[in-house]
Amino acid sequence: MLKHAEAKFFFPHWRIFQQIVSSNCQSNGFWMKMALLYSIVSQAAEWTDPLLFLRVCAAGLVAVVTVWTVRLLVCHAWYTHRLSRFNKPQTHSWLLGHMGQMQSTEEGLLQVDDLVQTYKHSCSWFLGPFYHLVRVFHPDYVKPLLMASANITVKDELIYGHLRPWLGQSLLLSSGEKWFRKRRLLTPAFHFEILKNYAAIFNSSTNTMHEKWRHLAAEGNKNLEMFDHVTLMTLDSLLKCAFSHSSNCQESTSDYVAAIVELSDLIIDRRLKILHHWDWIYWKTQQGKQFKQALNVVHRFTREVVQKRRALIDQQRETGVQSSHTKTPKRNKDFVDILLLSKDEDGHGLTDEEILAEANTFMFAGHDTTASAICWTLYNLANHAHYQEKCRQEVMELMKGRDEHEIEWEDLSNLPFTTMCIRESLRLHSPVQAVTRKYTQDMQLPGDLTVPEGAICLVSIYGTHHNPVVWTNPHEFNPLRFDPTNKESHSSHAFIPFSSGPRNCIGQKFAMAELRVVVALTLLRFRLTLGVNPELGSKSGRVRRLPQLVLRAEGGLWLELEPLLDE
Numbered sequence: 001m002l003k004h005a006e007a008k009f010f011f012p013h014w015r016i017f018q019q020i021v022s023s024n025c026q027s028n029g030f031w032m033k034m035a036l037l038y039s040i041v042s043q044a045a046e047w048t049d050p051l052l053f054l055r056v057c058a059a060g061l062v063a064v065v066t067v068w069t070v071r072l073l074v075c076h077a078w079y080t081h082r083l084s085r086f087n088k089p090q091t092h093s094w095l096l097g098h099m100g101q102m103q104s105t106e107e108g109l110l111q112v113d114d115l116v117q118t119y120k121h122s123c124s125w126f127l128g129p130f131y132h133l134v135r136v137f138h139p140d141y142v143k144p145l146l147m148a149s150a151n152i153t154v155k156d157e158l159i160y161g162h163l164r165p166w167l168g169q170s171l172l173l174s175s176g177e178k179w180f181r182k183r184r185l186l187t188p189a190f191h192f193e194i195l196k197n198y199a200a201i202f203n204s205s206t207n208t209m210h211e212k213w214r215h216l217a218a219e220g221n222k223n224l225e226m227f228d229h230v231t232l233m234t235l236d237s238l239l240k241c242a243f244s245h246s247s248n249c250q251e252s253t254s255d256y257v258a259a260i261v262e263l264s265d266l267i268i269d270r271r272l273k274i275l276h277h278w279d280w281i282y283w284k285t286q287q288g289k290q291f292k293q294a295l296n297v298v299h300r301f302t303r304e305v306v307q308k309r310r311a312l313i314d315q316q317r318e319t320g321v322q323s324s325h326t327k328t329p330k331r332n333k334d335f336v337d338i339l340l341l342s343k344d345e346d347g348h349g350l351t352d353e354e355i356l357a358e359a360n361t362f363m364f365a366g367h368d369t370t371a372s373a374i375c376w377t378l379y380n381l382a383n384h385a386h387y388q389e390k391c392r393q394e395v396m397e398l399m400k401g402r403d404e405h406e407i408e409w410e411d412l413s414n415l416p417f418t419t420m421c422i423r424e425s426l427r428l429h430s431p432v433q434a435v436t437r438k439y440t441q442d443m444q445l446p447g448d449l450t451v452p453e454g455a456i457c458l459v460s461i462y463g464t465h466h467n468p469v470v471w472t473n474p475h476e477f478n479p480l481r482f483d484p485t486n487k488e489s490h491s492s493h494a495f496i497p498f499s500s501g502p503r504n505c506i507g508q509k510f511a512m513a514e515l516r517v518v519v520a521l522t523l524l525r526f527r528l529t530l531g532v533n534p535e536l537g538s539k540s541g542r543v544r545r546l547p548q549l550v551l552r553a554e555g556g557l558w559l560e561l562e563p564l565l566d567e
């Protein structure tokens with residue numbers, strides 16, 4: 001029963017609330033809540049009995065927490081029920097589930113191996129009452145999820161949310177109609193007619209890296225950590241392809257490149273600290289402030305490039321002058337040019353903000369992934385000398401009779417064995433370990449299993465690539481699996497380093513071209529053997545893998561490089 005004073009307090013507000021609800025205005029729920037809150041607070045300010053005020057506040061708080069908790073538990077029970085047909089690995093508690101069991105370490109990957117061994121295709125997980133996951137690691141189960149229409153597919157915020165301040169509403173993070181439009185406008189930027197112009201850039205960035213390696217070797221420094229060198233090289237290439245910008249970042253420090261590397265590190269750090277998941281906490285921390293600073297550097301750089309280029313294109317359009325009349329050498333179209341010129345059927349192009357988001361995504365999605373793929377391919381070839389030699393013979397054969405060692409676009413299809421080794425490396429050491437999705441409707445999987453709407457689907461690329469039901473001896477590096485004459489047939493979704501379906505990697509042809517150029521030139525000029533991690537002090541064939549945003553190696557990936565010829 002409400003006491004008189006409480007009734008006196010609630011009644012007028014209930015009336016105000018009813019008035020708002022019954023009014024004909026188009027006010028939405030948010031404004032109704034605001035109006036109600038305002039009237040309550042203004043009334044409370046006139047309140048004479050502070051004790052009663054506190055009691056009401058406490059009662060309100062308890063009510064909110066109770067409603068929230070009940071909702072959470074009901075939700076938890078609903079998902080637990082809907083997912084009950086999936087196998088569920090042992091949990092520590094009925095409420096916390098598998099919280100704390102996922103690890104971004106070598107042990108975490110071994111744990112996935114165990115799950116795959118035990119459950120063969122899928123299992124369900126939950127992280128407290130908050131997140132319910134279906135983990136999928138068999139091609140037949142992966143296929144319906146990745147091939148689902150983009151209309152019903154959503155990227156979940158748990159995994160992708162932290163990238164939003166950096167990448168905005170870009171192709172990687174958007175959904176529905178917005179995604180369709182962007183994908184349509186961006187696809188021409190990855191057409192082979194555009195990509196083939198980038199082959200010369202891949203060659204020149206690789207040459208710069210090799211020049212550095214030769215100098216280091218001459219100084220007796222042949223044992224090198226690959227990720228440091230290769231990441232700078234992929235960033236160098238991307239800057240030239242995206243913005244026609246020569247940063248010289250391989251030779252001297254570049255603020256922009258340093259900021260990109262810092263942002264990638266800070267995102268990994270944020271993922272690991274649960275309290276940092278809330279924006280309002282994160283932006284107050286030291287790391288949050290560092291993130292904002294690095295973000296300013298990156299956004300300022302991209303914005304300047306986009307604005308200057310738009311001004312140039314507008315000016316050329318007005319005067320009708322193309323480079324034929326000017327003395328400046330003709331420049332190939334880069335990524336920003338193509339985005340600035342792309343138009344919808346109704347003649348609308350992308351705004352500067354949209355181009356900014358896509359250019360940032362191009363840099364983010366293209367540098368770490370490709371660097372990881374290159375490093376692990378070189379590592380696998382260092383670990384398997386006979387395959388390394390076979391690739392080298394193939395490249396030498398291709399270069400026979402040429403004065404210059406340059407891999408041209410047309411050469412890429414003439415490196416079949418090297419390509420097999422790259423593909424096998426992408427299987428064994430896939431740069432991206434998993435992708436996650438949510439669906440706006442229930443999804444049907446084989447075996448009469450249903451993934452309920454809103455559950456997170458974690459499609460394990462690592463698990464699928466290491467599934468013994470799908471691949472014989474999955475942990476062995478065997479490029480012959482990808483020999484076209486190999487009779488062992490695999491499902492279309494057994495090999496998915498670039499994901500698959502409508503939301504697959506738009507940059508995969510770009511990446512495969514760069515990989516072939518870098519690997520071929522490296523084998524032509526250097527003999528690779530396993531290096532020594534100075535912290536561990538001994539050569540070891542087995543490094544500890546480190547699954548972060550992309551697959552890395554704990555303490556780095558060390559190789560010894562013996563220069564082969566003096567050019």
Ligand code: HEM
Pocket residue numbers: 171172173183361362363365366367369370373431432435436497498499502503504505506507508510511
């Ligand atoms: C070996 C190198 C690469 C690997 C392994 C790789 C892998 C992937 C994967 C697994 C996805 C799906 C992500 C998801 O669904 O959440 C993806 C998406 C994407 N990748 Fe790549 N990627 C590579 C290189 C590149 C490059 C070089 C670029 C651009 C220059 C690029 C741009 C993108 C973009 C824009 C998307 C989002 C596509 C969409 O949602 O429509 N990637 N990539």
